[in-house]
Amino acid sequence: MTRSNTLGGIRLPSLALLRRAVSRPSGALAGGWLLLVIAGAVLGPILSPYAYDAQVLKEAFSSPSAAHLLGTDEFGRDLLTRLLQGARTSLTVSSISILISVLAGLTIGAAAGYFGGLFDRIVTAVVDLSWSFPEILIALILVAIIGPGVSGTMAAIAVAYLAQFARLARAQIMTLKGETYVEAARSLGAGHSHLLFRHLIPNALAPVLVSAMLATGDAIILEATLGFFGLGAQPPMPSWGSMMSSGSALLFKAPWIIIFPGLAVASTVIAINLFGDGLIAALDIRDPRRSET
Template sequence: MTALAPPAPMRALRHPAGGLAGGWLVAVIAAAVLAPVLSPWAYDVQALKDAYQPPSALHWLGTDEFGRDLLTRLVYGARTSLSVSGIAILLSVLCGMVLGAAAAWFGGWFDRAVTTVVDLTWSFPEILIALILVAIIGPGTTGTMIAIAVAYLAQFTRLTRAQIMTLKGETFIEAARSLGAGNAHILLRHLLPNALAPVLVSAMLATGDAIILEATLGFFGLGAQPPVPSWGGMMSAGSALVFKAPWIILFPGLVVAVTVVAINLYGDALIAELDIRGRMRAAA
């Protein structure tokens, strides 16, 4: 009896770079989830007498300007940065897939309207759209989440529309229509599942960009508000202390950089396993 092949996300871990990247991502997510268990320190309790302590056996990554343990705030900051970025990309994917699929399937004036709006927003940098929306909605995690979701909506709408436009002329779609399947059935049961893999891989890669965008907004003071830690907010606080206590900005910056690189490396391994580039060349 032939054994079932493991799913693509597991096969991607067999790549050397994909395995290292996947291990880092699992470790970061696990640390964020288990933050209250892993750290003996509170992320929001100040101890001014312990301020600016360099890395030591007691505080592995040192302390910040308020005497708070930096490693603890990094771990809790992962909760903020990863959850805000992940939820924002999930919302963007869901809305983008609905809009893109509807535009490609129904066509006509609706397709032209969606394409026009998408192309208009696509012409602006994500950071500019996010800054405008946060300025309107207000700073905080909710505003940041909505801003990131809207900033990346055009990307997933365009990708989904292109996939559906390619797939809707296939023979199995004509067969489903001839058997009396309705628009909703064809979209939900045939088109969207076949368009899902490229969109999900794109969403994973976009999550790395979203983490950078969330950190940028946090650096400007527009993200999570104190005392809630976020990686961008920690770097913002450390930027004024770079010569006095460089570890305050160094370690959050390294975590952001390594996490984003890990997401991209794992995403590349996943693309290779799914052969998305080959499928897209064949479709073209």
């Protein structure tokens, strides 16, 4: 018997979701690129013969060559090594931030949607208020309060996207809590925690996880923006945003310093969005008539 998972009320066999997501050429291409970026972030700094912070001033502004495939920066540091290390920084910060935001938003939104009342009204008011501000503005304010650096960036991004997941989780729980199976479980004596964690939250996960996948791409852009302003990872730790910041003043002297990190951000975000579209198609969230497989 095939083991199955329940997502958003849809039962899918193990790995079937990923198989469906990559069944389209765009999904397969995006998934392959994301795996390549993750592998580069994990293994690149180990495989590279250079240290990301090793300065060789006599090789500064070297154009791409056999010795330095992507060239060097203003301090003679190997750009490919720093690009891979920057991938580790940017992906780690963005992924952890969105994970924290999802967990917090799912908990708050699920509790508000399930219990309702004054708590729901307070949560809704706070969420709607924060929803009215752009994420970049919230992140800039929080980084200014917390201070620049990786920890401050992660906290800022997590709070910036909290309202999105809380609002989505609340809407899902409010829709699901009136379902027949929930009423049946309640009539059999199931408590609030059992209903929330065994029935409601697992069946509300699908749209939240897809939204988290897409939000990760936005978080990468936000992290790069903060890094570009010097508010993200601090030197000598590279990130894609800080690399673009240092290369912006050298666009006409050494354009590769800004072009390659910019391409890394753009291609990774596009791949995340394409793969997210593949997940949406795989889950078929918009079609309630979808049959079980």
